[in-house]
Amino acid sequence: MMRKHNGMKLRYIISMLVLLTILLTTLVTGYSMKAVLNETLTENYLNKNYEYAKKTALDTSVLIEEMKENVENLSKSIADGNFTQEKMNQWYLANGNSFNSIFSTDDQGVVLWMSPLKIGNNKVHPGTQLRDPLMNKALEERRPFISSPYLVQSGNLLILISHPVYDDQGTYKGTVGGTVYINGENTMNSLLGNQVILDNSSSFIVDHQGTIIFHTNKKDINVNIAEYPIMDIISKKESGSAKFIGNEDIEYFTGYAYLENTDWVVVSQTPVSIMENPLEELTKKVIINSLPLLIIILIAALIISSRISTPLTKLAVFSRNAIVNGKVHETNKQIQLKSSISEVRQLYHDIQEHIQLLTDQNQKDGLTGLSNRRIFDSQIKDWVETKTPFAVIMFDIDRFKLVNDTYGHLVGDDVLKYVANILQDYCREDDGCFRYGGEEFILLLKGIQTEEAVQIAEKLRTGIANTISPTGEPITISLGITVLRDEDHHPKTIIERADTALYHSKQTGRNRTTIYEQINEKSASSK
Template sequence: MSNNIKRKITVFKQNGMKLRYVISLLVLIVILLTTFVNWYSSNLLFQETLAEKYLNKNYEYAQKMSLDTSVLIDDMRISLLNLAKTIGTENFTQEDMDKWIRANSSYFNSIFSADDMGVVQMMSPLDAGKSIMIGMEIEDDMMKQFLKEKKPIVSNPYISQAGNYLILISHPIFDETGTYKGLVAGTVYIHGDNSLMRLLAKHDLLDDSSSFVVDQNGMIIFHKDPSKVNTQLDNQVILNKLTNKKGGSIQSSDNAGNDYFTGYAYMPNTGWGIVSQTPVTIMNQPLKELSIKMIVNSLPLLIILLVLTVLVANRIASPLTRLAEFSRQSITKGNTHETTNKIHIKSKITEVKQLYYDIQEHLQILTDQNQKDGLTGLANRRTFDSQIKEWVDHQIPFSLIMLDIDRFKKVNDTYGHLVGDDVLKFLAKLLQESCRTNDRCFRYGGEEFIILLKNIDANQAYDIAERLRIKIEQTVSPTGEPINISLGITSFKENDIHPTPIIERADTALYHSKETGRNKTTVYEQIKSLK
């Protein structure tokens, strides 16, 4: 054989890349991409979970503060109501006033009564106001407003004639004939020792979260940072929602560009707003810990997979290596006819094709994972959207059952989210056991599930749904007692050209079940007759 051919074979051998390395590299890339996708998906899901957690926590916290504060304010107003009745109908003396303030000193820092001209008649303690005394007319704008309106009022914080920053709670005084005689008012010092300030201080949060109270004009009444008291709320979005008398939660930013998970609640009896917020940066540390944990947990498995990959790649490439060596030797020795006679050895390359199919199968597994709910193992929302669209496009008759767990939030609040997850898995298992082979079960989101029943009408679907509802009602759940579900049913109609109307009908039926008592099944087409 010529030296030129030998040189070409040598160059080809030196420049070529061995198949085992190609396979190893390919599998390594797949593993790394899979790891990255899983990390990214987990990170994103964890972010969403944390965000929802902090939004719900702050909203619930704001609601609790609002309720507790409202109850206290109402108690204080009732105390003033009773005092006003006593002053208006009985012979009430300064000594009686002193006794009353001693009995209600936890509510008010001071108390006074004034006639219909604003002249102080009684006050206790007598040294409460440095520039106010019995017989003096109070001329500040707030007192004029109280005297003019002649009704119970809780003021916004203001600086009184005596120079104190306070809230004034008043009640009009009428005599036995109903004649207006003036008012009685209790003072609550913003920086003083009283029940309201102690209640708000007691509610302070333990982490980086903060809570505060704003009045109707957006001025901060209470804040754990005293320097922020009597300053304007710098979050216009929250202020607008409180102005509209709304409560809820939202991720928002202040004027300095700081992002917060914010919960807010409106107090109807005062017009104040309770705000609880957590900086978004609080998620940084948990996300960092999650990433480190995933790396640490994945590294041993990754090493094992790499070792197995090398072994499998060697096993796959060995026949091809032998074939290449045989061909080279055949050419260099001039016995090419032997290569022709044994060319069937190349059929071993089908192992490369098998590897390709295995990779395809592996990618299909990843696809299946994306189509299934990670908690319950049921098909997820994405798979549902694809399945129902296919059936609608092909005009396949079917019925849809939409269901969710009654008062599932109470389950989470009472037993914790881990038990809540077990309840979801418990319900998913019962759904799978109750469905036929051709039926499809999906986790639609949260505690909502959907069953697609192929070639089943609404009446048949109702019977199936009722059997399922009764079975669940009679089966002990992970909470230690049965749970209840509400269900809504509808069926595919010939004029349905898109899944959305079908889903909306089922959702309406489910809502009707919820609104009419829960733990029941409603067929959409029967709602009008039920009404």
């Protein structure tokens, strides 16, 4: 009875341990899954609102620049002389709905021409002297400017885009202005009002004083939000995304984009509560869908644990009998137990060695023997964080697919090993040679700058091009080079530069080396 009790106790302990592990794993997985889903949804909403705000800001900036240019062109036409009311009307019609009205004054602010001549109940007409603060500013400063939105008698927000008029001798003759009702019938309102807003999101534009000058919900127009936390970010004239507390203490996923030519900020936001239901539904679905698999795993684990515990239980019984009887039983079964004990010990020893072997292999590419992508990511991250000077040479084999298609994948593998062997000849003790993926390789050169990197890259390129490969003829490679910059804070930007340079080598004929910094210089010189 004692021997049986001892054997069952061990089996139960292992089974309970497996059950506890499964339950804890399920809980941790569920929690982690929810955290990942929450992070993913948060990132998606922040990115969506930022992209929306950035697009709206870009479209608005382009429109305003076009309007500024139109007003400037009108001022030049007036300065040329022989300008008439008819020409003003033609110019107004030619600009479609860009402006609600346009006008020109002399150097004292007296209206010379305007179109349309009648705007609602507006009493301004040619011959009227404009005395409002905006016109005084335009007459005094005699320079182009875009006014801040201000409320007119009609209750609408208006901006003024003005440009001075100078004759050929540089004498100031007056000013030209175009008025735009932000919520009137014009191109700007059409642009802002036609943006598509989904899933309870809202969009608005706020000026530097915190006044909302446009909002998808019109009742919020002209509301001041200067005290809201988001204004701390907006005041820095930056673009980005973050979570902010808005009105009624509601938290929002907020994207914002700054317009330099107006000092406005476009804001797009979505309530954080929008993702509560999707997150809950997704979590339920994943748990429900995972439950059958978890049950199967649990049953399988219990069966396996039983099979593991059985020989251990038999071993315990055998040991107990040996102690009680003072000798080892001499049956074949008991000999097998004794033999199995030796195998377990050997298995434990082998597993330990195998784990060490796997650890070593985890750092190497199985085909070429070079360091793998995991080690590359770790090495470049460390060098970037410690600001260790280095250069990156990224290259791949030209037309490698053709090699595989022509000679077969076995020869293709030989070509990869052949290139890896040559690459290792160029690695110093502190450098790193990596297989980045497929037919792509990377050489990290510590403590060198562009000129030395180019020399090494060219030696590598010509060395491979002048050597017979496993295909029976030479192959070529294309290379891209970049170096660590002071402003680099993440390996991704460095890798992207090297990849761009490599792509440029591919696009410009292959079998060549491209320095990333020279791509921009060539583009600038060609312009």
